[in-house]
Amino acid sequence: MKNETVLKANHIMKSFLLPDSFQVLKNISFEVKSGEFLCLTGKSGSGKSTLLYVLSTMDTAYQGELYLKGELLTGRTLNQLAAFRNEHIGFVFQFHYLLPEFSVLDNIMLPALKLNKFSRQEIEEKAYRQLTLLGMQEQALKSAGRLSGGQQQRVAIARALINDPAIIMGDEPTGNLDSKNTAIVFDIFKELSQSNGQTIIAVTHDNDFAKKSDRVIEMNDGQILF
Amino acid sequence: MPAVNYKIAFVHLTFKIKQTMVAMLGVVFGISMYVFMNSFMAGINDLQTTLAFANTAHIRVYNDQPPDHTNIAERALKGYPVVLVRDSRVIKYTEGIKSPAPIISWLLNQPEVAGVEPQVNSSVFFRNGGNKVNGNLCGIDVENENKLFKIARFMTEGRWNDLKFRPEGIIMGSILAEALSVHIGDNVNLLTNDGISKNYKVVGIFETGERDIDKTKAYVNINAARQLQGKNQDYVTDLQVNIQHYKETGPLISRLAPVIPFKVESWQEANEGMLSASKLRDIIAMAVSLTILMVAGFGIFNIMNITINEKIKEIAILKAMGFSGGDVTVIFLFQALVIGLSGGLLGLLFGYTVCLLVGLIPFKLDGKEHLPFTYHFADFYSAFLFGLVITLFAGYLPARKASKIDPVTIIRG
Numbered sequence: 001m002k003n004e005t006v007l008k009a010n011h012i013m014k015s016f017l018l019p020d021s022f023q024v025l026k027n028i029s030f031e032v033k034s035g036e037f038l039c040l041t042g043k044s045g046s047g048k049s050t051l052l053y054v055l056s057t058m059d060t061a062y063q064g065e066l067y068l069k070g071e072l073l074t075g076r077t078l079n080q081l082a083a084f085r086n087e088h089i090g091f092v093f094q095f096h097y098l099l100p101e102f103s104v105l106d107n108i109m110l111p112a113l114k115l116n117k118f119s120r121q122e123i124e125e126k127a128y129r130q131l132t133l134l135g136m137q138e139q140a141l142k143s144a145g146r147l148s149g150g151q152q153q154r155v156a157i158a159r160a161l162i163n164d165p166a167i168i169m170g171d172e173p174t175g176n177l178d179s180k181n182t183a184i185v186f187d188i189f190k191e192l193s194q195s196n197g198q199t200i201i202a203v204t205h206d207n208d209f210a211k212k213s214d215r216v217i218e219m220n221d222g223q224i225l226f
Numbered sequence: 227m228p229a230v231n232y233k234i235a236f237v238h239l240t241f242k243i244k245q246t247m248v249a250m251l252g253v254v255f256g257i258s259m260y261v262f263m264n265s266f267m268a269g270i271n272d273l274q275t276t277l278a279f280a281n282t283a284h285i286r287v288y289n290d291q292p293p294d295h296t297n298i299a300e301r302a303l304k305g306y307p308v309v310l311v312r313d314s315r316v317i318k319y320t321e322g323i324k325s326p327a328p329i330i331s332w333l334l335n336q337p338e339v340a341g342v343e344p345q346v347n348s349s350v351f352f353r354n355g356g357n358k359v360n361g362n363l364c365g366i367d368v369e370n371e372n373k374l375f376k377i378a379r380f381m382t383e384g385r386w387n388d389l390k391f392r393p394e395g396i397i398m399g400s401i402l403a404e405a406l407s408v409h410i411g412d413n414v415n416l417l418t419n420d421g422i423s424k425n426y427k428v429v430g431i432f433e434t435g436e437r438d439i440d441k442t443k444a445y446v447n448i449n450a451a452r453q454l455q456g457k458n459q460d461y462v463t464d465l466q467v468n469i470q471h472y473k474e475t476g477p478l479i480s481r482l483a484p485v486i487p488f489k490v491e492s493w494q495e496a497n498e499g500m501l502s503a504s505k506l507r508d509i510i511a512m513a514v515s516l517t518i519l520m521v522a523g524f525g526i527f528n529i530m531n532i533t534i535n536e537k538i539k540e541i542a543i544l545k546a547m548g549f550s551g552g553d554v555t556v557i558f559l560f561q562a563l564v565i566g567l568s569g570g571l572l573g574l575l576f577g578y579t580v581c582l583l584v585g586l587i588p589f590k591l592d593g594k595e596h597l598p599f600t601y602h603f604a605d606f607y608s609a610f611l612f613g614l615v616i617t618l619f620a621g622y623l624p625a626r627k628a629s630k631i632d633p634v635t636i637i638r639g
Contacts, residue, residue, distance in 0.1 A: 049638065053634045053638070056546075058545075058546060058633050058634045058637075059634045078550070078551060079550040079551065079552065082545065082548050082549060082550040082551075082553075083548060083550065084548075085546065085547070085548040086547060086548020086549075087548070089548075091546050091547065093543075093637060097539060097540070097542075097543045097637070099234075099540050099543070099544075101237045101238065101241040102237060106233075106237075110230060110234075110544075110547065111547045111548060113229070113230035113233070114230050114547065114548055114549055114553070115548070116230075159547075171637070
């Protein structure tokens with residue numbers, strides 16, 4: 001697994017037509033290996049978030065080619081992409097976006113139930129293991145809306161991990177957390193990339209967070225600086 | 227489709243139970259109104275049919291006016307420059323139905339015929355002292371008449387069967403008796419078109435509730451009527467025929483009409499006005515209840531739209547996690563389905579209950595004590611079906627909207 005190319009971006013270009021014609025990504029090409037902890041940084045409007053959403057397969061309005069796990073994803077249907085995301089990509093957002101009507105456990109289990117590869121029993125056990133790993137096992141049956149911000153973000157990470165995705169993508173995953181919780185999230189990510197060989201791609205404003213990661217891609221004006 | 231979609235739909239339904247209830251109540255109300263309106267209209271139509279059949283048989287055979295042959299000379303002498311027939315007349319060669327016995331026995335052999343009754347009807351003057359009222363005298367076969375029209379239930383005084391043994395007896399409509407100021411046991415004088423006058427004794431009074439009948443009609447034994455008219459024992463003016471299923475008059479008429487030289491008339495033909503009235507009522511009932519169902523559909527549409535707007539971020543997250551547009555459609559359509567199914571079943575129950583309750587309201591007509599209701603399985607069935615279709619449609623539009631949500635726009639804000 002280690003050091004295989006997990007993600008390959010080939011001449012990715014993207015323009016917004018509204019309100020004004022504006023090229024937000026200019027010919028971006030790079031590769032990411034498995035087990036890498038990559039941070040995308042740059043000023044606001046540099047295109048780092050836009051790039052992340054293109055890489056995440058959710059944004060399909062771009063030119064160029066995107067390979068994930070060796071598969072060309074450009075040009076696939078929305079449903080095929082959804083199925084691919086479900087199995088291979090985990091998401092952590094700045095705002096945790098848990099489903100408030102569901103319990104913590106149910107929130108974590110949802111992507112696995114959608115994948116429908118394992119029995120409910122197995123999924124539940126796995127969700128409990130994730131929670132225990134993140135030190136949240138006591139909150140399992142609580143409603144997701146009743147947790148603190150840091151706890152919710154850990155639940156969101158557990159949810160992102162439930163299907164053992166090859167890539168975990170984070171859009172400002174610590175943007176809403178204090179320094180203590182930021183450190184916890186960083187450690188979790190570090191651990192995942194080092195022990196499990198999972199690739200982490202995170203957009204962040206936090207320079208300290210970025211510095212500690214394996215690799216930083218800084219963007220400016222829709223281009224990669226270094 | 228994985229079961230998790232239904233789990234999410236179920237959580238959505240139960241989390242805001244009040245909202246779900248409101249949507250469901252709309253369906254309940256729509257469907258119960260549909261059931262109520264249609265059962266009520268069916269009850270009224272049935273009552274009207276029963277009333278109509280109190281005087282009219284399903285099929286009536288009678289000797290109509292003969293065709294107009296006054297221009298026969300003109301036809302025979304075609305080509306002549308001038309044909310003049312002065313003071314031409316229509317001559318009716320036979321009165322009544324000639325030799326009815328074979329027709330009756332033919333009718334009785336038909337499988338769908340439930341009863342046949344010969345009648346001798348004529349128009350007469352009823353006289354009592356100075357009072358003189360025009361009316362219809364109906365010479366009837368006492369038992370058969372009651373079998374066909376259940377006339378005995380309308381008797382307010384006297385007994386119907388007395389007519390059987392009283393050749394001088396007469397049973398009159400209540401308004402007619404009042405106009406003549408005669409009571410049970412009194413004598414009344416009848417004067418026919420041919421100038422024959424005879425006395426009868428009032429042995430009974432009836433009241434059908436239909437003014438035209440009560441004002442003009444009187445019954446005597448068929449033999450007494452023949453005697454009054456100076457006719458033989460075979461004389462019949464009308465044959466009243468009842469069949470098993472009153473709506474299916476067509477086949478019998480198409481077999482009977484070509485072989486006898488008399489007018490064969492179905493009740494539908496004789497009561498066209500009544501039929502179109504009942505059809506109109508059906509249309510109104512349908513229109514009103516469908517409108518209510520549509521309104522209920524809009525209610526569901528609104529609530530689903532609100533729910534989807536509230537949950538737009540969650541939908542975006544579900545899609546980010548790998549739920550497809552189809553999954554999202556299923557999640558919301560399933561909610562509409564549950565609302566439609568449960569609202570539909572409750573609506574049927576509630577509608578039936580409302581019918582039962584309204585059916586307790588007193589309403590006296592034609593021996594009925596309460597407002598009439600008739601329950602047809604088809605009404606309940608179609609109410610449920612319409613309700614379900616409308617809910618699914620009302621749910622489908624917002625569900626499709628939800629399935630098309632672009633997660634990037636929502637998540638990036």
